[in-house]
Structures are given as C-alpha cells and as structure tokens.
Amino acid sequence: MNIDWELLRKEAINASKKAYAPYSNFPVGAAGLVSDGRIVSGCNIENASYGLTLCAECSMISNLLMSGGGKLIAVVCVDGKGELLSPCGRCRQLLFEHGGNELQLLTPSGPQDMSVILPWGFGPDDLEKKK
Ligand code: THU
Numbered sequence: 001m002n003i004d005w006e007l008l009r010k011e012a013i014n015a016s017k018k019a020y021a022p023y024s025n026f027p028v029g030a031a032g033l034v035s036d037g038r039i040v041s042g043c044n045i046e047n048a049s050y051g052l053t054l055c056a057e058c059s060m061i062s063n064l065l066m067s068g069g070g071k072l073i074a075v076v077c078v079d080g081k082g083e084l085l086s087p088c089g090r091c092r093q094l095l096f097e098h099g100g101n102e103l104q105l106l107t108p109s110g111p112q113d114m115s116v117i118l119p120w121g122f123g124p125d126d127l128e129k130k131k
Contacts, residue, residue: 001073003033005106008076015041015056016078022046027080028056030087032099034070057091061098072099076106084108092118
C-alpha cells in the first residue's frame with residue numbers, strides 16, 4: 001500500500017491541536033494508516049491524577065477500534081511543534097499489538113519497522129505458543 005507520509009504527518013499535527021494537556025503543556029498527536037486505507041488519529045488526554053494520562057497513541061488506537069478495527073500499516077507521532085516524536089515504551093507495545101513487526105513508524109531517519117522500534121516484542125503470537 002502506498003504510504004502518504006506528508007498526509008499522515010498533517011493528520012498527526014491536526015490531532016495534536018485537540019490535545020488536552022493542561023499539566024505538561026506538551027501536546028502530542030498521532031496518526032495511522034489502516035489496512036483498509038482509512039486514517040485514524042489521536043491526541044494525548046491528561047488527568048488531574050497525572051499518572052492516568054492517556055498518550056496520543058492510546059487515543060489513536062481507541063479511534064482505530066471504534067471506527068472499524070483493522071491493522072496499522074504506518075504511524076506518525078508529533079509534538080506540539082509538529083516535530084517527530086518518539087513513542088514512549090508503553091505506546092510501542094500498543095503499536096506492536098495493532099501493527100505487528102511490519103508496522104512502519106516515521107523517525108527522523110525515515111520510516112523504520114516496528115521490529116527496530118520494539119525489538120523482540122512480546123505480542124499475541126507469544127500467547128498462542130503457550131496454548
Ligand atoms: N505523550 C504521548 O502522548 N505519547 C508518547 O509517546 C509520549 C508522551 C504525552 C503524555 C503527556 O501528556 C505528555 O506527552 C508529556 O509526557
């Protein structure tokens with residue numbers, strides 16, 4: 001599938017503008033291309049109980065499921081300046097669950113496979129092996 005990275009980045013920037021980040025003042029946006037061609041996005045949503053903050057990737061994956069599911073093919077995450085953002089460890093795990101090793105993440109050195117972003121990740125296949 002053709003990946004329009006510029007469009008994904010624009011969608012991530014649009015999503016970052018919806019962020020609820022009154023505590024960190026660090027808005028984040030994420031946008032992903034889905035296997036059926038649609039684009040899903042999300043923003044970070046903070047909480048007065050700081051540790052309950054939802055990352056932008058988490059919000060994007062809620063959007064993925066609520067809009068019909070599917071597999072993530074490509075993802076872009078940005079900060080409030082529109083600069084590429086490195087997903088936190090927890091979000092790498094969330095992205096791996098819904099995109100697998102083949103998911104492409106845009107990094108400052110170009111698109112990278114999820115297998116590079118989260119090497120030897122624990123995922124659904126590992127649970128299958130135990131059955
Ligand atoms: N944040 C994300 O939304 N995604 C990440 O991968 C890293 C961090 C958010 C959480 C918090 O609202 C703000 O960035 C500062 O940590």
